[in-house]
Amino acid sequence: MTDLSYTSPRSGSRTANILLRWALYIMLGLFALFYLMPLFVMVITSFKSLDEIRTGDLISLPREVTFDAWRTAWSGACTGIQCEGVRPFFWNSVLIAIPAVLISTLIGALNGYVVAQWRFKGANLFFALMLFGCFIPFQVVLLPMARMLGLMGMAGTIPGLIFVHVIYGLGFTTLFFRNYYVSIPSELTKAAKVDGAGFFRIFWSIFLPLSLPIIVVTVIWQFTQIWNDFLFGVSFSQAGTQPVTVALNNIVNSTTGVKAYNVDMAAAIIAALPTLFVYVVAGKYFVRGLTAGSVKG
Amino acid sequence: MTKWLEEHMPKLVLAPSFIVVLIFVYGFIAWTAWVSLTRSRLLPRYEIDGFIQYDRLFASPRWDTAFTNLFVFGFLFIVIAMILGLILAILLDQNIRTEGAIRTIYLYPMALSMIVTGTAWKWILNPGLGLEATVRGWGFEDFTFNWLVDPDMAIYTVVIAAIWQSSGFVMALFLAGLRSVDQEIIKAAQVDGIPTWRVYTAIIIPAMAPIFLSAFIVLSHLAIKSFDLVIALTGGGPGYATDLPATYMYTMAFSRGDIGQAASSAMIMMMVVFTIVVPYLYSELRTKDD
Structure with a gap:
């Protein structure tokens, strides 16, 4: 200090x-x-009635607390032609995020383990190629990806979105685990090999038990990234498979009917709650992921 | 057989990821680069036809606005977020009792989706009912703050929201940096009676040069990719006044059905990213191999 x-x-x-x-x-x-x-402002607006919003000001507390906006946002607000609120889209996001986070973390752990501990010719090149992939603007892969998903019969589906998130999350998950495992002395692996332990045995009994902190960091990072994603969600989904961020944007920017600002705010808070919750309970690991993503080594 | 398998297991484990990265990153970039050199419109065509799409791009007033916006937005966003982040880090580094709680407050926007951030600020900056109406209600009848609907000023609302979202993160980076500076040197300087501000400008801040670079890389990367924020806050409007290359690319690809323009604008975005990131990654990887 x-x-x-x-x-x-x-x-x-x-x-x-x-x-x-x-x-x-x-x-x-x-x-x-x-x-x-x-x-x-978001929270107090979501508890006000529309009349009060029109007459009151931004930061005054609601005279009369009403949960109507929350009910509408959750199960009645219109996203285009559908009027089911954000609820179905919230579950879409859950269905996308959970498998995508688990798969990309698992593959990232194995990749990081190989790159850090089983150095062979080409492993560094592989790592450099992956690292580079973290930095591309995704716009450059949007068009071919849309065609590829179509060819694979996954266009506009939830498995398609999971697939996309796994692929473009691998760079970061590999990076996280590689940087963590690189600090574990390679003598450990060598000694285990001498004792006859194989590739997976060493990973399972030596590395995995040491990995809890980096697993938490990676899971939180991936979950935040995927939950908050909008670009892939809006490009590769169709009515019914959209994630919650896309639904929120559709509610807020729908041009039909009376603008219900209180519903917009309630929907925004609902969309933000999962990542905010993660941040509040595991802020330390969230920050570690952020800084690990930018300060490598 | 088992012996062979055991020997090659590391390579076999990496192989799927390797193939996936080759196809879905590098192959796809090549595809986009190729298509950007054709006359593709609604459907991709594969006969190379020179730089016609790039000519169209740079002749388009809309792209001109988007590209200029990128630099206006990027410059202001990066510079202000860095200054604000540094100030916050220095303020927080003075043995503050409630540091943990304050840090949590400064950093939480980073956990939000840019769509949520855009929605919140869109409401706050709403000229009819938001900040403007509130301040007028306090008795300042002439107060106007209608940047959101003013084509000349709307891009600055994107800057405000982006800074709100990311400056806490810059603070966290700098705070970590401040604490990694050698305390002995600072103590020595204090014993010599060097004033506090000089200790910062002459010793601590220069020692944090690598952190400035990291923050710059991350922020410029965020700036170039800022797509969600513009969509949620202004929708690119009024008109196309707040278009960025990212929104231009999306419009061309998915609403205008102009694949050639989408591909060429995506390539320009990638080139901007690479001119910033490649030297950085190169130096990072090289120092690691030493």
């Missing part, structure tokens, strides 16, 4: 220091308000 304001021998008198601390806390508080304000 760089506690400069307190330890510097040249810093001024005690009162000046106390004033400085106050200023510091006030600034931190103002920034906290800036980050919290949109969430606060």
Whole structure:
């Protein structure tokens, strides 16, 4: 910790220091308000009636709390011609995210294990190719992917979306596990080989038990990415298989009928809840994934 | 047979991923590159016809707006998010008792989908009922804030929402960086009576150069890929005033049925990404091999 304001021998008198601390806390508080304000506005708007929204202001608390908007958002709001709320799309997202997260994490773990511990000619090239793949703008694969899904008979289906998320998640999951396993001494693998343990045995009994932290990081990273995805969802789904982000956008930007801002806000909060929940319970691992994705090595 | 299998198991495990990456990343990029050189419209055609799509692209006023927006948006987003992130990190690094809670608050937007962020800000910036109406209600009758519907200003609303979403993440990166600076040097500087601000500008910030680079790479990557945010916040409008290359590509591919334009704009996006990322990845991989 760089506690400069307190330890510097040249810093001024005690009162000046106390004033400085106050200023510091006030600034931190103002920034906290800036980050919290949109969430606060969303929550209070979702509990207001439309009449109150039209007459009241953005940050005043609801005079009368109503759950109507939440009910409509969950099971009645219209996304285009369908009027079933976000509920079916929420479950679509669950059905897409869970298998895609599990499969991409498992393959990533095996890939990372090979690249880090079973070095052979070409393993580094493989890793470089994968790493590179993490950075491509997905627009460059959208068109051929749409055709490929059509050829495979998976266009507009949930398995198709799972497939896409697994493929383009592999780069990051491999990267996470590789960087984790590379710090485990290779003597461990060698000793196990001498004792007659095979490839999978070593992975299963030595590496997997050590991997809990990186599994948590990877699962959270992948879940957040896939749950929050919009580009693949909007490009490769059709009516009925859309993920919740696409449904939310359709509700908010539908041009028919009266604009129900309270329903928009409730739907947005519903779409955000799973990742917010993960963030609140496992924030430490979420941050670790974010920084691992950007600061490698 | 078992012996052979055991010996080649690592390669066999990697093989499927290797093939998948070759096809679905590199093969697909090649496909897009190829099609960008043809006269494809609604359906792809495979006779190469030079750079006609790129000529069309750069002659299109809509692409011109999208490409300019990318640089306006990208520049403001990256610079402001970095400055804000650095300030927040330095403020939080002063032995704050409630640091954990404050950090959680600053960083939570990063867990949200850009569609959620766009929806929230679209409501806040709504001229009729949002911030503008609220401030007028407080008695400032002449207050106007209609950037969302002003073609000249709408792109800045995207900047605001993007900064709100990502600056906490930059803060987390910088905070980790501040704490990795050698404490002995800082103590020595303090003993020598060097003022606090000089300790930051002369010692700590220069020592964090690699973190600045990482933050820059991540933010520019986010900026180029920002598609969801524009769709949810402005829908590319008013008109096409807030189009970005990503939304241009999507419109051409899925609503205009102009595959040639979609492919060529995607290729330009990739080139922009690569000019930023390739030198970075190259240096990363090289230092690791040493």
